[in-house]
Amino acid sequence: MSLYTWNSRTQFLDRLASYSGLEMVGWIIKPGKWVQARVLDSWESYVYLVEVHHENQILKEEIQRLRMEHARLSEEAASAQRLKRLLEFAPPPEWSRFGARIIAHGFGPLGTINTVIIDRGKLQGVLPNLPVVTPSGVMGRTFRTGLNFSSVLLLSDPNSRIPVISSETRVMGILAGQGYQKTLSLQYVHLNSPLREGELLVTSGLAGIYPRGLPVARVKEILRSDISLFLTVEAIPLVDSKDREEVLILQKSENIKTQGEFGVN
Amino acid sequence: MKLAFFWILFTCAAVWAQYFFPATDFFSPGLVVMLQFGLYKPVLFAGLVWMLMQEGTGGLAFGTMILFYLGLMVFFYIGGFFLEVRNIFFTMFLLLFMALFKIWIVSAMASLQDFVLSGQYSFEDFLVQAGVYFLVWMIIFNLYRKYFTNEPV
Numbered sequence: 434m435s436l437y438t439w440n441s442r443t444q445f446l447d448r449l450a451s452y453s454g455l456e457m458v459g460w461i462i463k464p465g466k467w468v469q470a471r472v473l474d475s476w477e478s479y480v481y482l483v484e485v486h487h488e489n490q491i492l493k494e495e496i497q498r499l500r501m502e503h504a505r506l507s508e509e510a511a512s513a514q515r516l517k518r519l520l521e522f523a524p525p526p527e528w529s530r531f532g533a534r535i536i537a538h539g540f541g542p543l544g545t546i547n548t549v550i551i552d553r554g555k556l557q558g559v560l561p562n563l564p565v566v567t568p569s570g571v572m573g574r575t576f577r578t579g580l581n582f583s584s585v586l587l588l589s590d591p592n593s594r595i596p597v598i599s600s601e602t603r604v605m606g607i608l609a610g611q612g613y614q615k616t617l618s619l620q621y622v623h624l625n626s627p628l629r630e631g632e633l634l635v636t637s638g639l640a641g642i643y644p645r646g647l648p649v650a651r652v653k654e655i656l657r658s659d660i661s662l663f664l665t666v667e668a669i670p671l672v673d674s675k676d677r678e679e680v681l682i683l684q685k686s687e688n689i690k691t692q693g694e695f696g697v698n
Numbered sequence: 699m700k701l702a703f704f705w706i707l708f709t710c711a712a713v714w715a716q717y718f719f720p721a722t723d724f725f726s727p728g729l730v731v732m733l734q735f736g737l738y739k740p741v742l743f744a745g746l747v748w749m750l751m752q753e754g755t756g757g758l759a760f761g762t763m764i765l766f767y768l769g770l771m772v773f774f775y776i777g778g779f780f781l782e783v784r785n786i787f788f789t790m791f792l793l794l795f796m797a798l799f800k801i802w803i804v805s806a807m808a809s810l811q812d813f814v815l816s817g818q819y820s821f822e823d824f825l826v827q828a829g830v831y832f833l834v835w836m837i838i839f840n841l842y843r844k845y846f847t848n849e850p851v
Contacts, residue, residue, distance in 0.1 A: 437761050446753075446760035454754020457747070461713040539720035542800055542827075543756025543763070546813060550755065579754065586757075591814035 447577075455550070455579030462536050463552060497568035504570075508635055508646030511600060527686040528644050530566075531557070534679050536582070539613075547590035547613050549573075549674055553682065554581040562642050564683040570648040570671030571595070571636065572680055585680070588649070588670050589613050597649055598637040604628040605637055608649060608668065614675075617650050619666035626664060630655055634668055644683065701737075701846060705744055708838065713751070715834075722827055725752065726770060726796055727835035731842055733774050734784050762807045769799050793835060797828035 440446040477486060533551040540550055553559045555578050563575045565585045573593065576586040586593055593610040597619070604626045606619040622628060632652045638645030650668035658665055705728070712724040725748040732741045749763040756762070773795050774783065781788040801824060808815050 436764075440760050444759075450750050450753035450760050452754075454750035454752065456754070458713055458751050458755050461710050462717055465714065537717050537755075540755045541716050541752045542721060542723035543752055543758050543804060546757035546815075548757055576757065577754075584755065584757070 451577050451579045455554075455577065455582045455584070458540065459536060459550065459552065459579065459582035462550075466534070466536050501568045504635075504648045505646060508600065528683045529686055530681045530683050532679055533559075533565075533583075533682055535674075535677055538674070546576075546592055547587040547610070547674075548576060548584040549587065550582055550584050551575075551680060551682075552582055554579045554583050556580050558684065559583045559682060560684075564636075564643045564647070565680050566647060566683060567672050567677055567680055570650070571643065572672045572674055572677065574642055575682065587613075587674050588617060588672070589615065589674070595643065595649060596637045596639040597634040598645075599628055599652070600633040600635050600648075602627045602629060602632065605639075606634075606666070608634060616653060616667040617670055619650075619652070619668050620663065622664045622666050624657065624662065624664060628652060628655060628664065628666065701740070704842070704845070705740060709744075709748070709751075712748075712834075719826075719830070721823070722830055723752070723800060724830060724834055726766075727793070727831050727838055729767065729770060730774070730789065730792060730835055731838045733771075734789075734839070735842060735847070758804070758807050758813065759811055762803060765807070766800060766803050769803065770796055773799075789835060789839075790832065793831040794828050797824055797831055800827060 436446075531553070533553040535549045536552050537550040539548060551559075551565075559575055559578050561575055561578055565572050565574055571588060573585045573587040573590075575583050577584045587610070588595065588608070589610040589612060591610050591612060595608045596605065597608045598605045604622055606622045609618050609620055611618055619628075619634065630652050633648055634650045634652065636643040636645055636647040636649060648671055650670045652666060653669045654667040656665040656667075708728055709725075712728070715724040716722060729741060729745060729748075732738075732744065745767055749767060752763045753760050770792075773792060777783070777788055777792060805815060
């Protein structure tokens with residue numbers, strides 16, 4: 434009991450486990466993943482048509498970059514009119530991004546929450562609660578950080594909550610996970626809200642973890658309940674973590690400690 | 699040296715097995731085999747390393763694996779008073795208990811920490827975990843007996 438109380442106050446054992454356990458598992462899995470990636474790269478580069486595949490890869494990267502840019506610009510354009518009316522607003526902090534590779538999903542018997550392990554940790558500047566995104570949208574946030582590896586809490590986890598706003602009707606709500614491979618639930622949307630099915634939900638930036646305007650999910654279904662004061666809204670996440678191998682970690686520029694070789698933009 | 703290499707190899711294999719089967723424990727049968735063959739020093743060392751690995755990669759605050767391994771030890775020693783510890787029926791009871799105990803302890807610790815579980819603990823998961831425990835135990839037990847004792851397999 435004393436051990437648990439002491440740990441809950443100091444979190445010493447949590448840090449010890451993250452720094453040692455996460456590292457050991459990461460260093461056992463990483464070489465295998467590296468070999469797997471090299472084998473797949475060789476297969477794709479040499480067995481398929483080299484030129485066409487290479488060009489395809491460049492175009493895919495370009496599409497991903499443009500999709501991110503498009504999402505950001507759309508949100509900026511939509512908010513430009515409103516921002517114009519605000520005379521005194523603090524300029525948003527600059528966000529930079531660096532890449533990480535997913536090395537494991539929901540690892541171990543204690544993987545009770547939906548997490549993935551990525552190959553970037555404290556030594557590369559990763560802190561808890563940094564947004565983790567892909568070109569398609571938000572995937573989650575960093576949860577525990579080891580020295581060279583971190584775990585990421587996915588949107589689909591029931592413990593995940595993100596304040597969002599609909600891109601067209603500007604309806605705000607809290608987007609909560611409902612479990613792996615299930616839809617997300619948009620909570621606290623009042624009955625008279627003009628929210629529409631198919632609308633894009635983007636981060637509102639209110640919690641201070643995510644920058645505003647990142648695409649998160651698309652409204653799938655809106656149901657009116659007779660007994661609740663709020664609408665029941667189901668949304669489909671834009672990112673399926675199952676198919677992802679790489680992610681981007683966003684970081685406020687003032688928080689950057691080590692940019693290293695990860696090409697911060 | 700050979701023994702250390704054997705358990706390091708087991709650790710690497712278990713990590714990769716857990717990579718392919720999320721939320722499943724592959725380490726505990728190793729502890730059972732160590733206890734069954736009276737390897738008390740390796741139990742402490744391997745238990746500590748495996749505990750750190752499971753705790754470090756899990757989502758809960760530190761402490762779940764301590765209780766889990768303590769439960770395993772208690773059941774093992776209490777059962778050992780009544781049955782031969784290498785007996786297959788005793789081992790089956792122990793592994794079934796562990797599969798059930800794992801679900802209970804993780805759920806209890808998650809609720810104490812106000813975590814909502816994703817609902818991945820169904821009866822099928824219990825059966826899969828029990829099956830994995832038994833399969834891994836059989837492999838490790840027989841390998842250990844073949845390479846480190848003079849007993850016939």
